Amino acid sequence: MVTFKQIEALYWISKLGSFNAAATQLHTTQSAVSKRIQELEGRFDVEIFDRSRRSACLTPKGEEVLRSAQLLLDTRNTLLAQLGAREVMFRRLRLGVTELTALTWLPILISSLRKQFPQLEIEPEVGLSQALYERLVDNTIDLIIVPDTFGDTRFMMTPLGKIENAWMFASGVMQAERSYTLSEIAEQTVIAQGKDSGMGIVYSQWFLANGVETPKVIVCSNLVAQIGLTVSGLGVSYLPKECLSHLVKKKILRIAKTSPRLPIMNYVAMYRPAQPIDFHGEVARMCQECCDFSRLVLQAPN
Incomplete structure (x- = not known):
């Protein structure tokens, strides 16, 4: 049986780079954190961390498991927040996209958002990258999908797709x-x-x-x-x-x-980091799943 304590240990070790730092974050001992990882590896007979290195480095299998672990923790945190909220959460998303996104996979993303968050009010804006970036800086837009040209460390950037x-x-x-x-x-x-x-x-x-x-x-x-x-x-x-x-x-x-x-042009989703509920991060991960620049929405099916 996999526990959230094991998943949390995996996440914080990979994020902070050491078992000791993860133990401090989780308010426990290093031996307890080590035991959680050993139990997880033993349960499925896989090696999650490469122990031949001095720092805590994930194996390829560990990298794969980490992505699912992060999604699981985010979903848990969202559920706890929703249960504790007196009102419906996530009422509005101010979403900025470039024309290329609007002409290709935006309808797919909107459909997924509506299924995941039925009460969500989506306010889309199609514009040029510079204008969308300035809106993000001014905090008048929540998340933008643009070419990776700005490199502003104030914002989270989730890689989406590539344009040739x-x-x-x-x-x-x-x-x-x-x-x-x-x-x-x-x-x-x-x-x-x-x-x-x-x-x-x-x-x-x-x-x-x-x-x-x-x-x-x-x-x-x-x-x-x-x-x-x-x-x-x-x-x-x-x-x-x-x-x-x-x-x-x-x-x-x-x-x-x-x-x-x-x-090659790399596209990213840019947004402000938020705590304790990373709703915009969840939207960015949905963007990753929906991203497809291969077909215009106006193009007739084959």
């Missing part, structure tokens, strides 16, 4: 059969997102790091419009490869092979 972008263009803009250098791409009219877009920030810095200037730029911070301008043959643009693959298959858009390749 590609240089795309319409027939007639460039030759599709050859590869291009970054300098050759920069000679084209580049349809780019602006300085308030997370993707625009990353790629502007990337161009500078590679010593390349883009003299002919059409700034467009609306993804749908950016796609439309590219399909219209007005220039070359960096666009999400997977969710636009149907346009590539139909040869409405073509992909330019380039060296170096565009950097």
Whole structure:
């Protein structure tokens, strides 16, 4: 039988880095904490911590178990808080997302949130990354889903998914059969997102790091419009490869092979840490489960 004391021991050892620190956190002795882990390992004949190292390091199996343990502890804490509350909890979620999220997996997330929290009032906002980040700083929004560009230690950041972008263009803009250098791409009219877009920030810095200037730029911070301008043959643009693959298959858009390749975009959920009930952390973990940038909501099923 697995107990919450064993689960708590596993969680705090991994979080604090030692059995002794976990014992202090749990107001018990180091030997008691060690015994809980030994009982847990013995019950299932698995090794959770790598004892060949000086510090408390999880084995691959331990890493796997830790994720479930954290979810279990969060669920327990939420249940205890709900039972102790006089009113319905979690009435409102102010959720900020970029356009790409809204066009792909936001409906999946909203559906999951409504099932998990039937009384939850969701206030969504679709905007550019910089504006959403400023709202989070001002505490006028609860959680944002944006590219990982801010690195602000005041906020928790849960990794979600990765976006592979590609240089795309319409027939007639460039030759599709050859590869291009970054300098050759920069000679084209580049349809780019602006300085308030997370993707625009990353790629502007990337161009500078590679010593390349883009003299002919059409700034467009609306993804749908950016796609439309590219399909219209007005220039070359960096666009999400997977969710636009149907346009590539139909040869409405073509992909330019380039060296170096565009950097991968990492998306995160950012939110303020909260105690004792980490509701926004639970929402962030639901974002992890729902995250899928592979398909546009407007795209007809195959």
